Amino acid sequence: MLKTLTTAIGVSLLATTTVAATCGNDASGFAAWKQAFAAEAAANGVGQNGLQALANASYSTSTISADRNQRGVRYELDEFIRIRLGSLDSFAGQARNVKNQNPSFYASLEQVYGVPAGILLAIHGMETGFGRNLGSTPVIDSITTVAYDCRRAAFFTPHAIAALKLVxxxxxxxxxxxxxxxxxGHTQFLPGxxxxxxxDADRNGRVDLYSVSDSLASTANFLRQKGWQPGQPYQEGTQNFRVLNEWNAATVYQKAIALSAVRIDG
Incomplete structure (x- = not known):
């Protein structure tokens, strides 16, 4: 879920910043940037554990490679579904199997946030294969690398500070x-x-996006806060379909979520 951080958070994180750390375009300046960014992070409320995580962060060449080799390929809906899901029916079958393992959990989420199980399961499946692929790059490495990179610093700096606060x-x-x-996490939130x-759906005193319950409750909360209307349809042309744009700006992705959800809930 690569979405823009809310304006309020971006402003609050950056408002207390003094002198910004100097960005770079390769690994050579990363160590110096971390030292400068530590002061910036501390001024924005990052504590000792977060600062230690920053000090230990490594420049992620895999992140830079992924970022600079994006092709912006556009797929037709049928092709996107084939590549991403296999087929709508097989994907929905997998999602229903997941739902049937704990149906009361999904019912509780819909009761609290108004977001149907099908939408949440479609997102969970499309983002990480229902938790099978949570990613292989250390979060602190990747988020500080793109915050340091001059091409991406403005967008990712607030997310880097948020990641350190989460630590x-x-x-x-x-x-x-x-x-x-x-x-x-399970639905691929950016740190901010x-x-x-x-x-904190499991009420253990912390929000952990690597917990299924916290992750899916957070996803439902995100959609509700972005304008999801409980009990209303979510197919193309509706208010709820427009809310899916807040999750992912690709129309083909939004359509795949909506079409999958109908089959999952059906």
Missing amino acids: DQGGLAAGQRGAAHGEM NALTYGV
Whole structure:
């Protein structure tokens, strides 16, 4: 879920910043940037554990490679479904099997947030294969790397600070792995969105997006806060379909979620 951090969070994180750390385009300046960024992070409320995670961060060449080799390929809906899901029916079958393992959990999420199980399961399956692929790059490495990179610094700096705060709060282990750009957990939240919309569904005192319950509750909360209307349809042309744009800006992705959800809930 690579979405823009809310304006309020971006402003609050950057408002107290003094002198910004100097960005770079290769690994050579990363160590110096970390030292400067530590002061910036501390000024924005990052504590000792987060600062230690920053000090231990490594420049992620795999993140830079993934970022600079994006092709922006566009697929027709049928091709996207074939590549991403196999088929709508097989994907929906997998999702129903997951749902049937704990149906009361999904019912409770719909009761609290108004988001149907089909939507949440479609997102979970499309993002990480229902948790089978949570990513292989350390989150702190990847998010600090793109915050340091001059091409991406403005967007990712607030997310880097948020990730360090999550380490402080116990919601992110310093070495926890995620996707190439710092997306984390079962539904691939960026750290700033995890900090803003995260829900401690299992009530263990911390928001952990690597917990299925916290992750799916946070996803439901995100959609509800973005304008999801309980009990209303979600196919193309509806208000709820437009809310899916807040999750992923690709129309083909939104259509695949909506079409899958109908089959899952049907």
